[in-house]
Every structure is written in C-alpha cells, then in structure tokens.
Amino acid sequence: MRCIYESVEDELACDPTLHSMLDDPDDAVGCETVMSLPVYKNHPMVIEAARDGRPRPLPLAFYLDGVQFRSPAAGRTDSVLGFWAINLLSKKRHLISVLRNSDYCSCGCKGWCSLYPQLQAAQWMFEGMSNGKRPPRTWDDKPWDPSSPVGTAAKERPDLSYRAALIYIKGDWSEHAHSLGLASWSSAWSPCQFCTLAKFELHSLYHDMRDGMQWQLRSNLMFEQACRKCEIRVTLLTQADRITLLRSLRWRKATKPVPIGGRIMVDDVNIGGVQVLAGDRLEPSTELPDTCALERSPVPINIILWRTHRDPQHRAIDCVSHRCPMFDPCIGTTPQDNLAVDELHCLYFGPIMRYISACMWRVVLANIWQFVGTIDQVVELATRQVSAELMSWMDDNNVPHNRRLSGITPKMLGKRMGYTTRDARD
Secondary structure, three states: OOOHHHHHHHHHHHOOHHHHHHHOOHHHHOOOOHHHOHHHHOOHHHHHHHHHOOOOOEEEEEEEEEEEEEOOOOOOEEEEEEEEEEEOOOOEEEEEEEEEHHHOOOOOOOOHHHHHHHHHHHHHHHHHHHHOEOOOOOOOOOOOOOOOHHHHHHHHOOEOOOOEEEEEEEOOHHHHHHOOOEOOOOOOOOOOOOEOOOHHHOOOOHHHHHHOOOOOEOOHHHHHHHHHHHEEEEEEOOHHHHHHHHHHEEEEOOOOOOOOOEEEEOOOEEEOOEEEOOOOEEEOOOOOOOHHHHHHOOOOEEEEEEOOOEOOOOOEOOOEOOOOOOOOOOOOOOHHHHEEOOHHHHHHOOHHHHHHHHHHHHHHHHOOOOOOOOHHHHHHHHHHHHHHHHHHHHHHOOOOHHHOOOOOOHHHHOOOOOOOHHHHHO
16 A cells, blocks of 8 residues: 555645645635535534634545456456545545455455455545644554654654545445445435435435425434444453354355355354344454454454344345445544545436437437338347448547547447337337
8 A cells, every 4th residue: 555645745745836725715726626615615624724723624535446457467357446545636646555356355245354454544544644644653553663664754754744634535336335335226225325215215206306305315423323223342351252252153155135244143142241143244343454363363352243234025224334434533524425426427327328328219219211120120220320420420520539439339229128110200
C-alpha cells in the first residue's frame, strides 16, 4: 500500500496554488468549486476548521473499482480491485493499493476477510489527513518498524502541511454492495441504499411524485442502528472462554439461503453473559482484523460476531451485510451523506439506456425499409441498415475514432420484450 498522505503532501508541495485555494473564500476563486457544495460545507471537519479559525480542509474522495487485465505469464484474464484517493481540487488520483480477485479469501466470506484490512488501512490514512498529522502507529496499532522511512518521518515530522476532509466515497453499485457492506439491489427488504422502501414497493408511488418523494429516506442513525443490531460484541476474558467459542465455530461455505459464509457458529453458547446463537458469523474487527488469528491472539480480546436477521422465507431484512471501516465518525463519513451516486451508473446505465433501447427497437421493428422475412430476419437486416447509416453519419460529422461504435448488433439492442413488427407499426 502507498501512504497517500505522503503522496498528497508531495502534490501540495509541487503546486502551492492548492494551498491558496483553501485559504481564499469561495468568491475569490472565480468559479464554483467542490468547496461551495453542501456536502463539503456540512462536513464535520470543515465545520470544525471554521470554528477553530483554521484553513479549510482539502476535499478528497475515495474511489474503488474493478480493473481487468491479462496476465502475460498465465495467459488468462484476471481482475483487481483498485483503491484510489482523489484530490477534488486538482482531480489528481493517488493509487492506494490493489487487490487481485484470485487472491481473495476463499472461506466463503465473499472476500470480506481480504477487503477489511485494506479498508481499515485506508481509513487509518484518511484519519491521519483529517487530523493533519502523520499516524504515530501502524494501521493495526503496532509500533513502526525502526527501519521504515514512513515511521521515521512520523517521528521526525509528525505534522502535515494540510488537513483533509473525505467528502465522497465513490464506486458502482456492485462495489457498494460487495466491498462497502451495503445491501444489494436484489434484496427483498432493502434494495435501495438511501430509502426504506422494500422491493415490492419500488414502483408503487409514482403517482405521488408530483409532490416530491413520498417515502422515508434512511438517516445516519438508521445505518448505525442497523450495524449495532447485527453486531454481537463478545469479550473473551480467559482461555476457557476462547475454547468454548472455538468448539462451536466451523468454517462454512456460502449456500443458497445463506449467501455469506466464513467462520460460523453451529451451536448456541453463552460467553460472559452474552448469548451467541447458531448462525452468527465471526467478523474481522479492529482488534481481530484476521479471523484466522483467533486461536493465537492473546486474551482478553474483544471480538464481533455478525447476526443476520431473516424473514420467514429466510431472506435477509438488514440493510447492511458488514460494518465498513470507511463509514466512521473518526473521518466524518456516513453512507447517507458521503456515498456518491454518479451519472454513469444511475442515469446512463439506467433510464437513458432503457429509453434508447426502446427507441431503437421501435425503429427496427417498424421495418421502414420493407425487408421481407421472418421477424428474426427482419431484425437482423434492419440492424445492419441502422449500423451502416450510423457509420455514414459518424463520417459526415467527423466523430473521433476513439468515440465511435464499431457497429450495432441485435444483441446490443437489449430484450425485444415480445414485440412484433406489427406492434411497432401500431
């Protein structure tokens, strides 16, 4: 992993204008910046800086996404999950780390055992930047290695020249659900990460949209309550407590009714007055980032087990599947305030894609070229004709080659939804 607080420090040293932008008021910049948005102005670190009379924090974003690559040695395609910090003033990205998919933990946790330390280390770096200090200890609260140049810098130059506020946590919906521990769109009871509607209610309130949203949005308190409801905190005071827990812990692969596996309790036990139930899952935590290390960790130790709540059909009703370290008061972030939904995934991959698909099918099925044949033959010929006319249009309008489509196929139009050529003409 790269220490991004050092990377940002180097960037600010090379571009002094960034410091001046933080010192100047909004109207002195000459244009609207991210610092004029409510998400920045309402951030706890920004409010604290204004109260104490300090310069405004540097606005940052945390971005994660998957990147495919082909390994020359193996000759096959693999992918990595990349983590970046983005300076929202300069738009420069600083790579934090990458995690190859084939290196994920295979215990049934869907990679959470591997993701948690990465996210915890990222939180540790953002916390240091929000405090304006180099962290005095490592991400897992251990002393720095005396030979580490990063540790030496933390001792000799503890203060950074800036403070930062993490205002956006960005990624597509699959990363929100898989890597940030939020519910998936396929959840029956929590398909939306921002509102409280169940899946069967999502399309039932359109008639009230003229008066604004008529459903309840999730609050920061709801997210915290959902996490606390699922977390069973246990203190193993003695070796006997640990042995009692280990006797009931088993490695379980994910199954269809229980999509997340890992170290699962198979019996009900009582440890120190805390009732642990069968089905509870041992979670990585600050004191135990590696669940495999439970047997050799010194006692006493505080651990967390995760209890998923289910309906009579065995469907999860919780809006979270893990507590993500990136949503934490120490860096002033919550899903409701800082989870960014970008135009690409919520607009262009949603309503606009469906609208264009419907328009294209109506053009193709209208069969204005009067092709003769079966419905599949007409669709194939009409698609080729549309593709040829698109190529001609791109040539006439000098569309850059890196923005051109190589062609249009019936598969690219999406599902036909049972329409016929007569339906299109009607």
